[in-house]
Amino acid sequence: MSDAASELPSELDREAVQTALIEWYEDDHRDFPWRRTDDPYEILVSEVMSQQTQLGRVVEAWDAFLDEWPTPEALAAADRSAIVGFWTSHRLGYNNRAKYLHEAAGQVVEDHGGEFPRTPDELSELMGVGPYTANAVASFAFNNGDAVVDTNVKRVLHRAFAVPDDDDAFEAAASELMPDGESRVWNNAIMELGGVACEKTPACDESGCPWRQFCHAYETGDFTAPDVPTQPSFEGSRRQFRGRVVRVLGEYDELRLDELGPRVRVDYGGDHGREWLRGLVDDLASDGLVTVRGTGDGDSGDDCDSNEGRDDSAGDVLVSLSK
Incomplete structure (x- = not known):
């Protein structure tokens, strides 16, 4: 130039x-463990975990995650519910990241024979890997980034x-x-x-x-800087309660809505009752993180992903983590 x-x-x-x-x-x-490796899988895990999460908390989670799933093959073969449960218990932010990391591992195994793509453009084809993360993996694993x-x-x-x-x-x-x-x-x-x-x-x-x-x-002496977007407050947010739903379901095989509700928030009921909770679990179902199953009069008992055509009062609605 x-x-x-x-x-x-x-x-x-x-x-x-x-x-x-x-x-x-x-x-x-600073001596972060992912700076001592050029393994693209280990670096991808660190990059996904580090998104809006304090690095001190990531170190412990990163070590534990790789102890549990040390290779993309191990992660791809794991139950998604176990991965999401890990993500929630270590407070690593949006559970969708765990879902996408699981799917990306499957792509590496099934589409690339277990070998990671090496360029930012190729890495961007992995599920949930945006341009920044793709470039980071290409840079730190292959010295091949922008x-x-x-x-x-x-x-x-x-x-x-x-x-x-x-x-x-x-x-x-x-x-x-x-x-x-x-x-x-x-x-x-x-x-x-x-x-x-x-x-x-x-x-x-x-x-x-x-x-x-x-x-x-x-x-x-002028240290002004570009505006930095403010991260929405986590406390009391929909994101926080989504995480609580996943964490609670990780402790039970399956729960009815009215069994799940009080475990998610102590003031369950009223404006934050069954309708509010149903919207929350339907969002999670759309993301593939939970399964919503209706039983009772007038319901087939099949898995379902939306409210359409269903009356919750006709029977119990059961929620579990997706496998």
Whole structure:
């Protein structure tokens, strides 16, 4: 990319910037276990777990998950209910991630003979693997990725080099900065910089930030950064109660709605009674995480995925984790 088209300052010594960051990272960085492996399955598990989950909690869960399902073959052969139950008990966020990870393992085994795809485009074909995760796996497992652009990287680029708050500009600047063939170390390093030195409240001197001599924000004292989307509150959210449903069902083979309800929330009833709970379990059924089964007068007893044509008062509605 020419300087005329560049999103970076024209006078910037890119080689010096690259060398400074890589040396800083290699000298001292946080020692997460997934940084000590190039196994694509282990890296995929870490990336999926790390989505909106504190990394300290991920370490313990990652080790336990790989002890239970050490290969994609083992995960693909497992019951989904066991995987979802693990996900819920370790508070790893949306249970759909467990479902998609299970399906992605099946794709690797059935469609790729147990061998992971190696490029971001190929990895993006796996269930639940978006562009960011695909690029991370390609980078950290195969050193074959593009420059990563996440919230931390955007903040670093905006502050250090006054890159405009625009996704295309961030993509261009990140790609221009990354040394050819160095996606593994570079993407780890620049995310580490954003995670320990250039957080919302910067710690430039305390962390020994290697870009202080190049940094626009450090020079001017203006540490504004791109807006960061606010994560909706988990406490009292629909997401929280979905997780509780899955966790409770992991302890029982099957429960009636009115047996499940009080175990999900202590104030079950009224506005948060049977209709509310039925909507919750139907959402989970649509995601393939639970099975809803109706029995009683006028009902065939077959599995069903919607409310259409069914009167819950005609008989019991039974809910269980999908196998």
